[in-house]
Amino acid sequence: MRIYFSNDPDFTTSDWYHDIVTGSTEYNVKQASGGKGANYFRLYKVPSGCEFRLRSYMADKLITNSTLIRATNFETTTGVIDYFSLLMHPKRAFAPGVFKLHDYLFLVEPEYNIHKVEVTFNI
Amino acid sequence: MENVSPTSLHNASAEAHLLTNAQTLNCEITLDGFPSTNASERRGSMYANGAQQLAIRVKLWRAGGVVSPEEWDSLTLLYSDKKTEVEVLPIKDGEPPLLAVSGKWAYTSIRSAVYEQAHDGSSQVNAEAYSDAWTYRVLHLHSTVSETTGNTDFYVCVTDNDGTKHIMNTQPISISIKNQPSPPPIGMMSKNIEGFDYTTDPGESEFNETYKYDYNPVTQEYFILSIRGGFITCDVKGREETGTQGRCSIVRFERDHITERVCTVTGVVTSRNQKYITFDPQLYNSDFNPAFGSRLVELPIHGYLDDNTIVISVHRFNDISISSIPENCQKEIFGKWGDDLTLTFRNRQGNTFEQMVSFPEKKQNYHRNALVRKNA
Numbered sequence: 481m482r483i484y485f486s487n488d489p490d491f492t493t494s495d496w497y498h499d500i501v502t503g504s505t506e507y508n509v510k511q512a513s514g515g516k517g518a519n520y521f522r523l524y525k526v527p528s529g530c531e532f533r534l535r536s537y538m539a540d541k542l543i544t545n546s547t548l549i550r551a552t553n554f555e556t557t558t559g560v561i562d563y564f565s566l567l568m569h570p571k572r573a574f575a576p577g578v579f580k581l582h583d584y585l586f587l588v589e590p591e592y593n594i595h596k597v598e599v600t601f602n603i
Numbered sequence: 604m605e606n607v608s609p610t611s612l613h614n615a616s617a618e619a620h621l622l623t624n625a626q627t628l629n630c631e632i633t634l635d636g637f638p639s640t641n642a643s644e645r646r647g648s649m650y651a652n653g654a655q656q657l658a659i660r661v662k663l664w665r666a667g668g669v670v671s672p673e674e675w676d677s678l679t680l681l682y683s684d685k686k687t688e689v690e691v692l693p694i695k696d697g698e699p700p701l702l703a704v705s706g707k708w709a710y711t712s713i714r715s716a717v718y719e720q721a722h723d724g725s726s727q728v729n730a731e732a733y734s735d736a737w738t739y740r741v742l743h744l745h746s747t748v749s750e751t752t753g754n755t756d757f758y759v760c761v762t763d764n765d766g767t768k769h770i771m772n773t774q775p776i777s778i779s780i781k782n783q784p785s786p787p788p789i790g791m792m793s794k795n796i797e798g799f800d801y802t803t804d805p806g807e808s809e810f811n812e813t814y815k816y817d818y819n820p821v822t823q824e825y826f827i828l829s830i831r832g833g834f835i836t837c838d839v840k841g842r843e844e845t846g847t848q849g850r851c852s853i854v855r856f857e858r859d860h861i862t863e864r865v866c867t868v869t870g871v872v873t874s875r876n877q878k879y880i881t882f883d884p885q886l887y888n889s890d891f892n893p894a895f896g897s898r899l900v901e902l903p904i905h906g907y908l909d910d911n912t913i914v915i916s917v918h919r920f921n922d923i924s925i926s927s928i929p930e931n932c933q934k935e936i937f938g939k940w941g942d943d944l945t946l947t948f949r950n951r952q953g954n955t956f957e958q959m960v961s962f963p964e965k966k967q968n969y970h971r972n973a974l975v976r977k978n979a
Contacts, residue, residue, distance in 0.1 A: 527858070528857055572818075576811045576813060577813075
């Protein structure tokens with residue numbers, strides 16, 4: 481029940497992760513990386529129904545690009561997901577067990593790194 | 604002396620030594636389902652399990668007159684000692700004749716659809732020709748003798764108007780007992796019924812078989828079991844149950860957790876006359892009803908049931924709240940209700956055979972999507 485982050489497109493595991501617990505949690509990816517944010521992430525044994533909102537902030541922190549995905553497998557484990565591809569993807573099946581529900585794209589001076597993740601898991 | 608034979612077999616097989624004048628009774632015996640090119644041979648075979656009738660067709664005629672009703676009624680079947688009569692099974696109203704004791708022979712005058720008609724490999728079973736029914740009678744032989752006893756010979760005996768007994772010595776009937784047939788193979792296929800609208804666009808993502816479940820949370824799918832050769836009855840019960848009938852639904856929640864709302868319930872269709880899908884009646888009773896009752900009432904069957912098939916319908920929901928039923932019921936649902944079902948079929952060849960169907964083990968991906976067959 482984890483989400484791993486990395487800036488290496490070929491990573492399998494990483495010390496940079498957030499454990500998923502019941503309820504709603506937030507994780508500041510940008511802070512954990514020392515300011516840059518993450519380009520890539522992986523889901524590891526994420527329960528079905530769990531939702532992630534992945535955000536990137538503009539410099540003024542007022543306007544964000546964001547996307548909302550839901551895990552659909554009992555234990556969803558994915559390969560490396562490129563945040564930019566996810567943002568550009570239509571609101572549909574993205575990978576086995578990953579369904580993209582929503583996005584909000586503000587493309588002026590775009591920022592495509594994950595700065596914050598909000599996790600909702602209600603069991 | 605002139606005889607009119609109904610078949611060309613007459614000269615070879617009629618009881619010629621009985622003939623003294625035109626009033627002499629002629630007889631020809633054949634076995635339905637065991638065509639033989641050798642007129643002097645009447646060899647048949649039956650299963651040891653009592654599931655068959657073997658039709659011994661006896662033709663009687665007279666060149667110069669009719670065969671009287673008394674003569675017809677005097678037909679009996681004798682064992683090879685030519686003295687002991689084979690038992691006649693009584694005909695009861697509304698019940699098929701039944702030879703209940705094992706290791707016995709018997710016969711009856713009626714053909715019952717409950718039994719398979721014995722026949723050889725060619726499966727050439729004589730069609731009954733009602734137009735000339737007055738020329739023959741059929742003795743329907745039953746057997747529960749074990750297959751190790753070898754061939755058994757029988758003779759037909761008729762008593763004529765003079766009170767003379769005629770045993771058809773030259774037309775012996777030889778019946779062997781063969782192995783009970785093995786249970787027929789069972790096939791399973793699935794059919795999407797409702798809710799499978801989400802399909803991937805070309806290039807959207809690599810196609811994956813599981814997408815139809817991943818991205819269609821509310822679905823209805825039929826798993827169709829086909830039984831070669833058909834079946835007479837199908838009883839459904841839970842793996843944990845003894846007896847013939849029992850639990851007929853599987854209930855799986857995505858997680859065995861009190862806040863869970865994502866759930867699969869199965870129903871069955873075992874009869875072509877059924878109008879609605881059958882779910883386990885307990886799911887409608889007062890304790891379980893708040894969660895399941897309203898969702899499972901009078902769900903119509905889509906399409907028609909093919910011959911020799913049953914359907915297990917799999918209904919996936921995303922809004923059944925387990926918290927709406929008492930805690931003891933929740934425990935029960937999370938327990939045995941997720942387990943396999945055992946289907947017990949009985950067919951006309953006398954076989955009773957089982958098929959287990961189940962979902963994959965809990966706590967893994969796709970554990971409430973597709974049913975699989977499982978060997979007992």
